Amino acid sequence: MLRPFNNITEMKYISTRNKSKKVSFREAVLKGIPDDQGLYFPENIPVVSKGIFASGTKADLHETSFEIARRFTGTEIPAVKLSEMIAEALNFDIPLIETEPGIYTLELFHGPTLAFKDVGARFLAQCMAYFSKDSSPLTILVATSGDTGSAVANGFLGVEGINVVVLYPSGKVSQLQEKQFTTLGKNITALEINGSFDDCQHMVKEAFADKELTKRRKLTSANSINIARLIPQSFYYFHTWHQLPEKQLPVVISVPSGNYGNLTAGLLAKEMGLPVSKFIAASNVNRPVPDYLETGVFSPRPSIGTIANAMDVGNPSNFERILTIYQHSHKKITEKIEAMSFTDDQIRSIIHEAYLKTGYLPDPHGATAYGALKIIQQNKKITGIFLETAHPAKFHSVIQQATGIKTEIPEKLKRFDKGKKQSIPMKNKYQELKGFLLA
Numbered sequence: 001m002l003r004p005f006n007n008i009t010e011m012k013y014i015s016t017r018n019k020s021k022k023v024s025f026r027e028a029v030l031k032g033i034p035d036d037q038g039l040y041f042p043e044n045i046p047v048v049s050k051g052i053f054a055s056g057t058k059a060d061l062h063e064t065s066f067e068i069a070r071r072f073t074g075t076e077i078p079a080v081k082l083s084e085m086i087a088e089a090l091n092f093d094i095p096l097i098e099t100e101p102g103i104y105t106l107e108l109f110h111g112p113t114l115a116f117k118d119v120g121a122r123f124l125a126q127c128m129a130y131f132s133k134d135s136s137p138l139t140i141l142v143a144t145s146g147d148t149g150s151a152v153a154n155g156f157l158g159v160e161g162i163n164v165v166v167l168y169p170s171g172k173v174s175q176l177q178e179k180q181f182t183t184l185g186k187n188i189t190a191l192e193i194n195g196s197f198d199d200c201q202h203m204v205k206e207a208f209a210d211k212e213l214t215k216r217r218k219l220t221s222a223n224s225i226n227i228a229r230l231i232p233q234s235f236y237y238f239h240t241w242h243q244l245p246e247k248q249l250p251v252v253i254s255v256p257s258g259n260y261g262n263l264t265a266g267l268l269a270k271e272m273g274l275p276v277s278k279f280i281a282a283s284n285v286n287r288p289v290p291d292y293l294e295t296g297v298f299s300p301r302p303s304i305g306t307i308a309n310a311m312d313v314g315n316p317s318n319f320e321r322i323l324t325i326y327q328h329s330h331k332k333i334t335e336k337i338e339a340m341s342f343t344d345d346q347i348r349s350i351i352h353e354a355y356l357k358t359g360y361l362p363d364p365h366g367a368t369a370y371g372a373l374k375i376i377q378q379n380k381k382i383t384g385i386f387l388e389t390a391h392p393a394k395f396h397s398v399i400q401q402a403t404g405i406k407t408e409i410p411e412k413l414k415r416f417d418k419g420k421k422q423s424i425p426m427k428n429k430y431q432e433l434k435g436f437l438l439a
């Protein structure tokens with residue numbers, strides 16, 4: 001049963017770099033990035049009523065998500081339609097599981113590609129389909145080094161009026177990843193580029209900048225900074241709260257962070273009223289944000305390769321949104337966020353210890369978040385929640401190195417592996433991509 005809504009008003013979006021130019025949610029979703037190259041952000045953060053946190057509130061992901069989504073989409077999507085879109089996007093569980101006394105994990109990896117990016121990509125797909133339903137077909141162009149391509153391709157699979165074209169570097173993507181976007185068929189096409197990931201990204205950028213092409217084809221990106229990927233990530237923080245059996249001690253949520261979208265969504269939930277006492281930004285040795293918290297200076301730098309490679313980001317784009325939430329105040333930010341970063345060796349030993357002591361096997365990303373909670377619990381009585389952003393089997397060689405255990409590949413991933421790879425080989429030349437898109 002959906003509760004009726006009072007006071008749902010219009011919601012406008014601004015750029016983090018210009019608060020005076022306001023756009024609709026629709027425009028923010030379809031455009032992706034404002035002209036000033038900032039990031040879209042809600043003009044006001046909606047506040048939810050205290051009732052939503054009352055004990056005994058049902059832990060229903062769909063209902064919670066709907067309640068939150070309505071506040072961000074305002075009057076632009078009818079309630080019944082929005083409810084359907086959420087049901088379609090979040091058609092998997094997000095369970096909270098106790099791993100040991102005082103520590104819980106929120107498993108975000110039960111979607112089709114077994115990583116948390118499914119949540120954002122699937123909601124974005126629903127929004128794009130809704131907002132472009134009465135116009136000519138949209139083509140989503142993505143360059144991928146592995147994970148983004150699979151989350152986007154699977155998120156948009158079978159979505160009407162949208163074609164997805166994934167560019168990936170031939171031979172530089174693991175077979176398991178490649179299968180996740182080359183075996184789908186339907187509205188998904190994979191272009192296997194004879195070149196590097198940078199070449200792929202270059203070709204995509206050139207396509208967006210090509211006026212002649214964009215006049216004839218409606219192109220858009222499913223970039224990770226699209227506001228419709230960020231918003232749904234706030235839903236599961238509320239869902240976590242509803243599932244949490246003990247709420248007496250201060251609750252600390254630890255988030256494995258790379259581009260900082262997941263953490264930004266958590267902060268958004270906190271500003272909406274979620275009674276979390278603190279967030280931990282857990283990372284690998286890519287430390288621009290931990291260093292900012294320590295020094296007050298944000299200095300982006302080239303990324304460093306690690307075993308938690310989905311967090312190998314040297315210039316996290318969502319940091320700009322965090323600055324916007326807290327009016328660029330270093331003091332306010334350090335009150336809400338604490339940071340901890342871990343080397344590859346430390347990550348491997350955290351995985352091993354977690355497994356030995358609790359029987360729970362975290363993936364290399366979740367392990368950083370778990371490790372941070374263990375350190376905090378040495379001095380403080382807290383209830384800790386760490387987000388598990390990927391299924392450990394996606395990183396089976398790291399897990400085997402760390403623990404000696406061979407993780408079983410889940411049925412969902414095996415299914416991709418059985419599919420037949422279909423890709424179109426292409427030179428790393430923009431003219432070839434253009435020819436393909438216009439054909």
Ligand SMILES: *Cc1c(COP(=O)(O)O)cnc(C)c1O
Binds near residue numbers: 261365389
């Ligand atoms: C993308 C990703 C992250 C990092 O999330 P951000 O929102 O970019 O901080 C962490 N873990 C996994 C498995 C990911 O795929």
